[in-house]
Every structure is written in structure tokens, then in C-alpha cells.
Amino acid sequence: MAVKDYIRERFFPHMWCPGCGHGIVLNSLLRGVEQLGMSKNEIVMVSGIGCSSRISGYVDFHSLHTLHGRALAFATGVKMSKPELNVIVPMGDGDALAIGGNHFIHAARRNIAMTAIVMNNRIYGMTGGQYSPLSGYGTAATTAPYANIDHDFDVVQLAKAAGASFVARTTTFHARQMTDILKSAIVHDGFSVVEILTQCPTYFGRKNKMGGAAEMMEWFRDNTTPIGSKAKQENPDLIERGIFVQEEKQEYCAEYENVIKRATGGRS
Amino acid sequence: MKEVVEGSHAVSEAVRLARVQVMSAYPITPQTHIVEALSEYCADGRMAARFICVESEHSAMAAVIGAASGGVRTFTATSSHGLALMHELLHWASAARLPIVMAEVNRALGPGWNIWMDQTDSLAQRDTGWIQLYCEDGQEVLDTTLLAFRLAESASLPVMVVLDAFFLSHTYEPVDIPDQASVDRFLPAFQPRIQLDTQDPFALSQMAPPGCYMEMRHDIEAGMRRIPEHYTAAEEAFASVFGRRYGMLEAYRCEDADIILAMAGTAVSTSRQVVDDLRERGEKVGVLKLRMFRPFPAALLASLAGDARKIAVLDRNFCFGVGGIFAQEIRAALYLMDSRPPVYSYIAGLGGRDVTPETIEEIYVRTKQSERPAPESVWIGLDPAACPVCRTD
Ligand SMILES: Cc1ncc(C[n+]2csc(CCOP(=O)(O)OP(=O)(O)O)c2C)c(N)n1
Ligand code: SF4
Ligand SMILES: [Mg+2]
Numbered sequence: 001m002a003v004k005d006y007i008r009e010r011f012f013p014h015m016w017c018p019g020c021g022h023g024i025v026l027n028s029l030l031r032g033v034e035q036l037g038m039s040k041n042e043i044v045m046v047s048g049i050g051c052s053s054r055i056s057g058y059v060d061f062h063s064l065h066t067l068h069g070r071a072l073a074f075a076t077g078v079k080m081s082k083p084e085l086n087v088i089v090p091m092g093d094g095d096a097l098a099i100g101g102n103h104f105i106h107a108a109r110r111n112i113a114m115t116a117i118v119m120n121n122r123i124y125g126m127t128g129g130q131y132s133p134l135s136g137y138g139t140a141a142t143t144a145p146y147a148n149i150d151h152d153f154d155v156v157q158l159a160k161a162a163g164a165s166f167v168a169r170t171t172t173f174h175a176r177q178m179t180d181i182l183k184s185a186i187v188h189d190g191f192s193v194v195e196i197l198t199q200c201p202t203y204f205g206r207k208n209k210m211g212g213a214a215e216m217m218e219w220f221r222d223n224t225t226p227i228g229s230k231a232k233q234e235n236p237d238l239i240e241r242g243i244f245v246q247e248e249k250q251e252y253c254a255e256y257e258n259v260i261k262r263a264t265g266g267r268s
Numbered sequence: 269m270k271e272v273v274e275g276s277h278a279v280s281e282a283v284r285l286a287r288v289q290v291m292s293a294y295p296i297t298p299q300t301h302i303v304e305a306l307s308e309y310c311a312d313g314r315m316a317a318r319f320i321c322v323e324s325e326h327s328a329m330a331a332v333i334g335a336a337s338g339g340v341r342t343f344t345a346t347s348s349h350g351l352a353l354m355h356e357l358l359h360w361a362s363a364a365r366l367p368i369v370m371a372e373v374n375r376a377l378g379p380g381w382n383i384w385m386d387q388t389d390s391l392a393q394r395d396t397g398w399i400q401l402y403c404e405d406g407q408e409v410l411d412t413t414l415l416a417f418r419l420a421e422s423a424s425l426p427v428m429v430v431l432d433a434f435f436l437s438h439t440y441e442p443v444d445i446p447d448q449a450s451v452d453r454f455l456p457a458f459q460p461r462i463q464l465d466t467q468d469p470f471a472l473s474q475m476a477p478p479g480c481y482m483e484m485r486h487d488i489e490a491g492m493r494r495i496p497e498h499y500t501a502a503e504e505a506f507a508s509v510f511g512r513r514y515g516m517l518e519a520y521r522c523e524d525a526d527i528i529l530a531m532a533g534t535a536v537s538t539s540r541q542v543v544d545d546l547r548e549r550g551e552k553v554g555v556l557k558l559r560m561f562r563p564f565p566a567a568l569l570a571s572l573a574g575d576a577r578k579i580a581v582l583d584r585n586f587c588f589g590v591g592g593i594f595a596q597e598i599r600a601a602l603y604l605m606d607s608r609p610p611v612y613s614y615i616a617g618l619g620g621r622d623v624t625p626e627t628i629e630e631i632y633v634r635t636k637q638s639e640r641p642a643p644e645s646v647w648i649g650l651d652p653a654a655c656p657v658c659r660t661d
Contacts, residue, residue: 049381065381067349069324098323099294127295130304133323143295143307143321150321 003030006040008060015054019213021172021198025090025119026055028178036183043086046075048100050092051126051200052119061088069099072107075114083253086186087114093134094124097153101133108162108191112252115185115192116164118155121200129203140207155195156244165190167245171197171220174241181243190251197224197239270444275436276301278406278443279345279371279429282413284315285451286369288343289458290335292320292328296350297383298433299373303345325350329357329368336366337472339463341417344368347433348375348389355393358426362397363488364473365462367420367427370398371413374533374584375433376619384620385433387533387585391561391593397488399427399495400561402532406441411512414446417455418502424461425491433620435534446510454509492563499560516565519572521547522554527635528573528609530598531582532558535623539582542628553632558594566601574602576609580635582628583645584617591615591645612638613645621649 007030016022033043043061047053049068056063062085066074075089096104096118107116123141124130131141136152144150159167166188168181178196185192199205199216210216225231227242273281279302283291291310293303309315322328325346332342346354351372361368376386390400401416403409409431416427431437464472476484499516507513520536521543522528529539539555546553556573573579579602583592590596595613602608612635617623627648634646652658 065379067378101323124295127297127300128304130295130300131321142300142304143319145308145311 001034001037001039003034006030006033006060008058011057014058016051017202019199019201020051020125021121021196021200021213021217022052022055022119024172024175025052025117025178025196025198026058028175029055029088029090029117029182030059032179032182032186035179036186038086038186042084043088044078044082045088045090046071046078047090048092048095049126050095050124052090052092052121052198053095055090069095070103071095072100072103072114072116076107076110076112079112079114079253080256083113083257088117088186089114090117090119092125093118093120093122094132097133097155097158105158105162108159108164108193110252111163111165111190111249113189113191115182115188115194117182118193118195119198120155120195121198121204122152123200123204123207125200125203129200129207135204139204141203142207155193159193159195160245163191164193165245165247165249166192166243168193168243169195169197169239170241171217171224172199173217173220174224177241184243184246188246189254190249269447270442272440273406273443273445274301274438274440275406275409275431276373276438277305278410279413279431280305280309281443281445282410283343284309285446285448286343286414286417286455287341287452287457288315288317289340290318290320290332290338291343292322292331292335293344293346294322294325294328294350296325296347298375298437299345299347299350299371301437302371302373306343325353326357329354329361332368333357333361333364333366336361336368336460337364337462337464339458339460341458342366342368343370345371345373347373348377348383351389351393352377355396358393358396358398360473361426363484365424365488365491367417367424367458369413369416369420370426370428372428372430373433373437374430380619382619383433385435385533385584385617386619387583387593390428390430391585393428394562394593397425397492398562399423399425399492400430401427402430402559402561403436404534404536404557405436406439406443407512408514409436410443410445411506411510411514414451414455415502415506417458418505419495419499421458422498422502423491423495425488425495430533432533450509454505495560495563496565496568514559516560517568517572518557518559520555520557522556522572522576524552525554526552526577527632528554528556528576528579529582529628529632530556530558530573530579530594531584532561532594533584535582535584535617535628538623538625539628542625542632545625546629546632551632561594561597564597564601569598569601570605570608574605574608578612578635579609580612580614580631582614582616582623582631584615584623586615586618586645595645610641612641614648615645616648
């Protein structure tokens with residue numbers, strides 16, 4: 001199936017600003033799905049609200065458009081009703097970790113098989129550039145005109161600690177790595193978290209004098225490094241990219257199948 | 269001093285002038301401009317306050333409840349799903365008798381994601397024990413926000429200041445922004461009635477068993493019943509400093525009106541114009557502006573509109589299975605009168621659809637021409653091509 005067949009063409013042109021990183025995520029994701037040879041009938045995309053969540057409007061998968069922050073909770077219900085489907089949940093940093101932070105840690109803890117994509121642009125893009133739990137100390141936003149004093153989460157550490165069995169990070173500069181990671185995340189049998197550093201030139205870039213989209217992507221190139229690289233040892237401030245966790249662990253739906261079998265003595 | 273500001277900034281200016289001490293919010297369109305301005309005032313020293321940008325509306329209301337329990341003046345703002353998410357805490361704030369003030373920008377609820385004007389979000393919170401005040405223009409937004417603090421603090425009950433999404437929140441109008449000294453005269457420093465006191469420790473919001481729960485609820489209701497009195501006193505004080513007053517309801521050209529149109533929000537302004545035009549054509553029509561809701565000023569309503577031949581209510585909201593919410597309330601408010609005008613219920617302008625002078629005139633004409641109200645609310649302006657129910661093909 002060609003990448004184009006996964007798209008709802010009638011919803012284009014998309015609503016993202018020029019240079020927004022979310023389109024790169026869409027592109028890499030569709031390439032990954034295509035390379036995996038998946039039919040669009042076996043994928044459900046569940047999204048919340050935010051510029052990032054608009055991804056679900058542009059793909060021709062079954063899609064459930066839900067409330068801000070609640071996508072993982074809805075997705076848990078979808079997955080439990082049809083465990084055979086592949087559930088992909090694209091979220092913004094605010095969506096996943098501000099209002100949806102509780103669902104995030106609990107979905108990870110349960111290790112329910114789905115792919116949580118955190119499109120981290122370090123800002124609430126859709127509502128006009130207020131700081132998020134990922135903006136970080138010292139950054140500027142419309143709600144922090146001079147400097148933010150809130151510390152940020154480390155999504156990778158958080159996901160690890162909460163129990164996700166697949167945890168990875170990449171950026172929009174590394175579009176091919178993104179495709180590879182997303183493929184591994186989608187086929188992984190457990191809760192997968194993929195943090196993607198993405199640029200919001202309109203708000204985060206402008207407020208923090210990061211330049212345009214190209215400069216912001218160059219920042220991703222210059223400030224990230226593969227996990228365990230020599231560069232990281234020399235410069236601990238570099239952000240690591242790659243797959244941090246990929247382990248086998250009891251998956252929630254499979255475990256529930258066992259519960260049903262036990263409870264019904266195999267009669268169901 | 270008169271400045272041209274948008275409705276959102278009329279709120280934030282009032283909050284600044286009210287010397288609020290702790291604010292907390294989570295951004296949601298179309299409330300964002302209110303809180304962005306307040307963040308700026310805190311950051312540049314125009315306000316000596318703390319603004320907590322929390323992770324959800326639920327946390328925002330929880331944070332201001334905590335701050336109000338600590339004895340400081342508090343404020344938050346939200347809209348639509350943000351308000352719905354606060355629901356649990358709305359009950360908590362009123363039953364804890366905390367004088368929190370909130371700006372609520374009327375916006376539609378999903379799904380069918382929609383960011384535009386609709387009153388169902390605030391009206392759905394009518395049973396939470398919050399006083400609700402609906403505004404028509406930017407000046408009224410500023411004045412009502414100031415008034416809200418005084419009312420809340422005198423009654424120990426929370427107040428919601430309600431403004432239309434975009435039509436009011438994002439519209440620029442000349443607004444008289446008072447100076448600090450005048451506001452200080454109207455609104456003295458907050459004297460909390462309930463406050464955590466480490467010198468005299470006690471427990472707030474503890475368990476209330478069946479033996480006292482009813483009495484506590486009765487006490488809140490007694491507080492609500494005194495609102496008209498508190499409100500009138502607060503407005504009196506406001507008028508003596510600023511020379512403006514709005515009333516709990518406002519009757520415009522209603523004295524000899526055969527038909528009274530009733531509604532809340534910016535559609536009132538449009539209706540004033542329609543009424544003037546219709547009057548020129550010899551029609552006896554007036555507008556009743558619904559401003560205070562919860563407590564609903566039933567007696568005042570009966571005295572202002574009880575003599576009309578018909579009342580036509582324009583609801584930009586809907587209660588499924590019943591009808592327009594203001595219409596239900598008005599019918600109930602008139603019920604105890606010996607004879608009362610029939611109340612016609614119309615639904616228009618949901619989810620940001622315009623309420624034009626033609627919409628309002630259509631409501632007037634339909635009301636004039638019908639013998640008695642339809643048993644169900646009449647929906648104005650449905651597009652048969654888009655409506656699966658009314659499509660006839
Ligand atoms: C209950 C609720 N509160 C607030 C909002 C407003 N809102 C919509 S998207 C959003 C944040 C978007 O930021 P993020 O999730 O990081 O996505 P981005 O737009 O940056 O991709 C907010 C606060 C909402 N829709 N619902
Ligand atoms: S506001 Fe930011 S996140 Fe939203 S579309 Fe524009 S660039 Fe992308
Ligand atoms: Mg974001």
C-alpha cells in the first residue's frame with residue numbers, strides 16, 4: 001500500500017503552521033506503517049486535543065478524537081474491546097503530561113499494548129504558547145513572559161519509572177530514525193512510549209529566540225546524540241536518542257485473557 | 269481612563285485592580301487572553317500576586333480553593349470543557365463557603381469539537397452553588413468582575429462572571445478602566461470569614477454525617493437567598509464610586525410591551541436594536557436582559573415581565589429532553605403568579621452560530637403570530653441540508 005493511501009486527502013491542506021514539526025512526525029509514522037506492510041484496517045488512532053492530535057484527522061485509519069489529555073484512557077477502552085487491533089496514540093506534551101499525566105503513568109504501569117507518541121514541542125501550541133510541563137526552567141512562554149520557574153519532566157525517565165516496556169526518544173531532524181523507532185514501537189507487545197522532540201516555531205521558537213524551523217531542527221541535530229555515545233561522556237548536557245527500554249513483560253490484554261480463561265474454566 | 273480593550277482584558281484589568289493575591293488556571297481557548305495578561309502583570313510587577321499555571325482545570329480550582337482557605341483573595345478563569353472538568357470542585361468551593369471569583373467564557377462542549385459561543389457549559393453548572401452573572405459588553409465585564417469580589421466576600425459564596433466566547437472575549441471596545449484608588453474605596457482588603465489559622469488550628473471540610481449535612485445545605489441555601497440583598501448593597505456602593513449600575517435583571521422598553529424578549533449575553537445588544545426598530549414600526553416589544561442567574565431573581569422577574577402578554581426566550585443553550593434552560597427557569601419563576609404570560613422557548617446561536625437581527629425578529633414574529641407556545645423549544649435557523657432530522661428528502 002502506498003503512503004498516500006493512508007491519508008485522508010480531503011482534509012488537506014493541513015492546519016499546521018509552516019515549519020511545524022508535527023508534519024514530519026506524520027510523514028515518518030506513515031512510512032513506518034507502510035514499511036511494516038500494515039493494512040489501515042488493523043490500526044486505530046486515538047487522539048486528544050492539541051496541534052499534535054490533529055494527526056489523527058489526516059490519516060485514513062479508524063480514528064477516535066477525544067478530550068484533551070484523555071486519549072490514553074479512551075484508547076485503553078478501545079484496546080480492551082478489540083485487543084487484536086493496533087492502537088496508536090499521538091499526543092502533545094501538554095496533552096500527555098499536563099492534563100493527561102495521570103493516564104500516562106497508569107497506562108505505562110499496566111503495560112497495555114499501544115504506542116504512545118509524545119510530540120514534545122515544549123509548549124501548548126494550540127492554545128497560543130503557554131508553558132507546559134516540558135518547557136523547562138528558564139524558558140519563556142505567554143504565561144511566563146520572562147522566565148519559567150517550573151522544572152520539566154524527563155519523559156524517558158518518567159516512562160521507565162512508570163513501567164513502560166518500550167521507551168525511546170528521537171527528533172524531527174532524525175526522520176529516518178523516527179521511522180525505525182516507530183516501527184519497533186508499533187510491533188512491540190506492551191506499552192510503548194516514543195518521545196519525539198519537535199519544533200513549534202510559532203510559539204516556542206519565537207518566544208525563546210530559537211530562530212525558524214530550520215534553526216530549531218539544527219538545534220536538535222547539535223544537542224542530541226545516540227544513547228551511550230562518546231560525545232555524551234564528553235558533554236553530559238547532550239540529550240540522548242534511541243531506544244532506552246525494550247523488554248518483554250506481561251501485557252495487560254494477554255493477562256486479561258488468562259484471567260478470563262481461568263475464571264470460565266476455558267468455557268468462554 | 270477610557271481605553272480600547274478586548275473583553276478578556278476587561279476581566280484581567282479588573283482582577284489586577286481587585287488586588288487578587290493568588291490565581292491559578294489552565295489555558296483553554298477562548299479564556300487564554302485573560303490568563304496571559306495576568307501572568308504578565310505578575311511577571312512585570314503590576315500585580316503583587318502569585319499566578320500558578322497548573323496541569324488542568326481540576327487542579328486550578330483545587331489550588332484556588334486551597335489559597336482561599338488560606339485566607340487570600342483568589343481568581344481563576346476557564347471555559348467549556350475546562351469548566352466541565354472543574355465540576356467536582358465547583359460544589360466543593362461553594363459548600364466550603366469560599367468567595368472565589370471565576371471568569372467563565374461561554375463556549376460549546378464536544379464532541380463535535382467547537383470552540384465558539386454557547387451557554388450550555390455554564391448553565392450545566394447551575395446546581396453547584398455558584399452565583400452566575402452574565403455580561404453584555406466590555407464595560408459590564410470589568411464592572412461585574414469588580415462587583416463579583418465584593419458580592420462573593422459579603423456572601424461567602426463563589427461567583428462566576430460569564431462572558432460570550434469571541435463576541436465578547438475577543439471584541440475590542442472602549443472601556444473605562446478605573447484608577448486604583450477608586451477601586452480600593454469600593455473594594456477593601458479581603459477579610460476572610462473562614463481561614464486556616466495555625467495559632468488556632470481547626471479542620472476544614474471535614475466529614476459531615478447525616479445529623480448535620482442537611483443543616484449545612486440549608487445554611488448555604490439561606491446564604492443564596494440573601495444574595496439579592498448583598499447584591500443590591502454591593503451595586504449601591506459601586507454606583508456611589510463609579511456611577512454605573514446594572515441590576516439583577518434589566519428591562520429595556522418593557523413597561524407597555526405586549527411581547528418581551530428575554531436572553532443573556534451579547535445577543536441582548538442586538539435585541540435592543542431590534543426592539544428599537546420594531547418600536548418604530550409600532551410594535552410593542554421590549555427586552556429583558558438576564559444578568560443574575562443563581563439565585564434566579566424570580567420575584568423581580570415577575571414584577572418586570574409578569575404583565576406582558578407573551579414572553580419569548582432566546583436560549584443559546586440546550587438541555588436535551590427538556591429544552592432551553594432559561595425558558596424553563598422563567599416558566600418556573602412565573603409559576604406562582606395568579607395569572608402569567610405564556611413563555612415561548614426558542615433555541616438559536618448554538619456553537620457560535622450568529623444571532624442576527626433577523627434571527628431575533630423571526631422570534632418576535634413567530635411569537636406574535638402563534639396562539640400558544642409549542643410544547644417543545646423551537647429551533648431557529650436549522651439548515652435542512654445539514655440536519656439529519658429535518659431533512660425531508
Ligand atoms: C479540559 C481542557 N482544558 C484545556 C483545553 C485547551 N487546550 C487544547 S490543546 C491544549 C494544549 C496543547 O498543547 P500540547 O498538548 O502540548 O499540544 P500542541 O498543540 O503543542 O501540539 C490545551 C490547553 C482543552 N481542550 N480541554
Ligand atoms: S502553533 Fe506550533 S505546534 Fe501548533 S501548528 Fe503552529 S507550529 Fe505547530
Ligand atoms: Mg506541545
